[in-house]
Amino acid sequence: MNDRRASHRNIDLGPGKEFDLVRTLLAEWGNSAQRIGDDAAVLDVPAGERLVVTTDTSVEGVHFKREWLNHFEIGYRATAAALSDLAAMGARPLGVVIALTLPEVDRSEARALATGIREGAAAVLCPIVGGDLSAGKTLSLTITALGSVARPLSRAGAKPGDHIYVTGNLGGPDSALRAWQAKQEPTEEARARFACPVPRIDAGMALAARGATSAIDISDGLAADLAHVAAASRVRIEIDADKIPTMSGISLLEALSSGEEYEIVVTAPNIDVNQFSEEFGLRLTEIGRVVAGSPGVEILQNGERINTPNGFDHFREK
Numbered sequence: 215m216n217d218r219r220a221s222h223r224n225i226d227l228g229p230g231k232e233f234d235l236v237r238t239l240l241a242e243w244g245n246s247a248q249r250i251g252d253d254a255a256v257l258d259v260p261a262g263e264r265l266v267v268t269t270d271t272s273v274e275g276v277h278f279k280r281e282w283l284n285h286f287e288i289g290y291r292a293t294a295a296a297l298s299d300l301a302a303m304g305a306r307p308l309g310v311v312i313a314l315t316l317p318e319v320d321r322s323e324a325r326a327l328a329t330g331i332r333e334g335a336a337a338v339l340c341p342i343v344g345g346d347l348s349a350g351k352t353l354s355l356t357i358t359a360l361g362s363v364a365r366p367l368s369r370a371g372a373k374p375g376d377h378i379y380v381t382g383n384l385g386g387p388d389s390a391l392r393a394w395q396a397k398q399e400p401t402e403e404a405r406a407r408f409a410c411p412v413p414r415i416d417a418g419m420a421l422a423a424r425g426a427t428s429a430i431d432i433s434d435g436l437a438a439d440l441a442h443v444a445a446a447s448r449v450r451i452e453i454d455a456d457k458i459p460t461m462s463g464i465s466l467l468e469a470l471s472s473g474e475e476y477e478i479v480v481t482a483p484n485i486d487v488n489q490f491s492e493e494f495g496l497r498l499t500e501i502g503r504v505v506a507g508s509p510g511v512e513i514l515q516n517g518e519r520i521n522t523p524n525g526f527d528h529f530r531e532k
Contacts (some may be wrong), residue, residue, distance in 0.1 A: 254344065255309060255311060255343040255344040257308050257309055257343065257360060258308075259308070259362045260362055262364055263362040263363055263364050264362065264363060264364070264366060265308075265360065265361075265362055266300060266303050266305040266360070266361040266362060266363055266366055267358065267359070267360050267361075268296060268299035268300060268303075268358070268359050269296065269356060269357070269358045269359075270292070270295045270296035270299065270356070270357050270359070271354065271355070271356045271357075272288070272291065272292035272295065272354065272355045272356075272357075273352060273353075273354045274352050274353040274354065275352065277292075277474075278291065279394070280353070281394075282394050282408075282409075283409055284326065285323045285324075285326035285327045285330065286326045286327070286329055286330040286333075287330060287409040287410060288327060288330060288353070288355070289326070289327040289328065289329065289330025289331040289332075289334065289355065290330035290331070290333055290334040290409070290410055291330075291334070291408075291409060291410065291411060292330075292331070292334070292355040292357050293310060293312075293330070293331050293334030293335055293357055294334045294337070294410070294411045294412065294413045294476060295357070295411070295413075295433070295474070295476060296310065296357035296358065296359040297310070297334070297335070297338055297340060297357075297359050297413035297415065298411070298413040298414070298431045298433070298476040298478075299359065299431060300359050300361040300413070300415065300418070301413050301414045301415045301417065301418035301431060301476075301478055302367065302418060302429045302430050302431040302478055303361070303363060303366045303367050303368075303418070303429070304363050304365070304366060304367040304418045304419050304421065304422030304423075304426070304429065305361030305362060305363040305366065305418070305419075306361055306362055306363065306415070306419060307335075307338055307339070307340035307359060307360070307361045307415060308340075308341075308343075308360045308361050308362055309340060309341050309342065309343035309344075309359075309360050310331075310335050310340055310341075310342055310343065310357055310358065310359050310360070311342075311343060311344045311345050311357070311358040311360070312331060312342060312344075312345035312346075312355065312356075312357055312358075313345055313346040313347075313348075313355070313356040313357075313358075314327065314345065314346070314347050314348070314354075314355055315348050315349070315350035315352065315353065315354040315355075316347070316348075316349060316350070316353060317349070317350060317351055317352060317353055318349075327355070331355075331357075337412070337413075338413055338415040338416075340359070343360075363419075363422070365422065367418070367421075367422050367426055367427075367428060367429040367480070368428055368429075368446070369428055369429075369430050369442055369443045369446035369447065370428065370446040370447050371427040371428035371447060371481070372427055372428040372443055372444075372446075372447035372449050372451075372481040372504045373427055373447070373449070373481070373504060374449060374504055374505050374506040375483065375503075375504065376427055376428075376481040376482055376483060376503070376504040377481070377482060377483070377484065377485070377500050377502070377503055377504075378440070378451065378453065378479065378480070378481055378500065378501050378502040378503060378504065379421075379479070379480050379481075379482065379485055379487065379498055379499065379500050379501065380432075380436065380458075380459065380477060380478070380479045380480075380498070380499055380501055381414050381417050381477045381478050381496055381497065381498055382414075382459065382475070382477040382496065382497055383459045383460055383461045383497060384432070384436060384458065384459060384460055384461065384464070384469040384470075384472055384475055384477065385404075385460045385461045385464030385465075385468045385469040385472045386403060386404045386406075386407025386408065386461050386464070386472070386475070387404070387407055387408040387411075387472055387473065387474045387475055388464075388468050388469075388471065388472030388473065389401070389404040389461070389463070389464055389468065389472075390404040390405050390407065390408035390409075391408065392468075401463075403461065403462075404461065407461070407475075408474070411474070411475070411476040412476070413476060414431075414476070414477065414478045414496070416494060417478060417494055417496055417498075418478055420490070420493075420494065421478065421480045421482070421485070421490075424482065424485050424490070425482050425483055425484075425485070426480040426481065426482045426485075427480075427481050427482055427483070428443055428446075428447055428480065428481045429478055429479065429480040429481075430442060430443055430478070430479055431475075431476055431477070431478050431479075432472075432473070432474075432475035432476065432477050432478070432479060433473060433474055433475070433476065434473050435470060435471045435472055435473045435475075436453075436458070436469065436470050436471075436472070436475075436479065437453075437470045437471065437511055437513065438471075438473075439479060440453065440479060440511045441510065441511045443479070443481065444509045444510055444511055445509045447481075447504075447509075448509055449504050449505065449506065449507070449509060450504070450505045450506065450507035450508060450509065450510055450511075450512065451502060451503075451504055451505075451510070451511045451512070452502050452503050452504075452505055452511075452512045452514055453501055453502035453511065453512065453513045453514065454501060454502050454514055454515075455470075455513050455514060455515040455520060456515060456516075457499060457500065457501045457502070458470070458499075458501055459497060459499045459501075466515075470513065481504055485498070485500075487499060487500055
């Protein structure tokens with residue numbers, strides 16, 4: 215084994231019931247797991263870049279129900295949600311740390327969770343570098359994602375005169391959630407958007423390179439998250455309702471309030487949306503502008519202001 219592979223290998227674990235389960239998870243993660251077994255992870259940050267750290271928790275009954283998602287999807291979705299925060303900062307992933315709380319030890323379910331986590335991280339070439347395991351009353355996954363970037367994007371950088379752009383099409387997660395709550399099955403497309411979101415890592419880095427001044431990922435809903443940008447940047451944001459990209463069958467209000475989208479909204483002086491969309495195979499749409507004024511968000515339809523919907527509530531049990 216060469217020195218580089220040796221420096222990335224996992225450390226052998228001692229005896230114990232907990233460590234037997236950890237070995238099960240490590241076997242499922244395979245080469246995606248690196249340097250696991252010490253008290254803390256050690257990461258190399260490229261010269262001239264800054265470390266970016268984010269934590270995201272997914273709790274059964276709040277963020278998902280097991281009647282809706284299988285264990286693979288639960289693991290995948292939780293990992294993608296954390297990595298999406300790195301995308302919003304324009305950062306490249308360095309690793310994820312996983313904290314699992316399991317209400318019971320079912321090795322087949324634990325392996326399925328581990329596979330989902332592995333695939334969620336592997337989708338953006340991110341290793342798993344550590345974690346913790348505990349028993350508890352509720353299934354919970356806390357994912358800490360670490361990345362690096364020379365110039366982190368912030369919510370506080372939007373300037374009057376900037377345009378506002380959003381990736382993808384909106385409304386799928388909300389559509390799936392409404393269907394489940396009505397005891398119905400969501401469409402295949404809506405279910406996929408809820409169960410297996412795609413963290414826009416490459417898009418985030420590319421948008422930063424194209425001069426983005428601020429960014430945020432859509433976890434609370436387009437209108438609510440843009441309100442965070444407006445407050446942080448001390449600007450007013452105007453959105454053209456008719457330009458908001460929605461999935462088929464989704465209403466404007468549903469697209470505005472749909473949470474857990476994990477698409478990215480950025481402000482920038484000017485981006486060629488056609489060139490970007492062609493290069494990344496991902497729709498990029500200009501939806502509004504940043505103006506001077508008291509901080510807030512205005513949604514305009516045919517020149518008239520419409521009510522801004524409430525965002526997604528992460529403290530509301532599903």
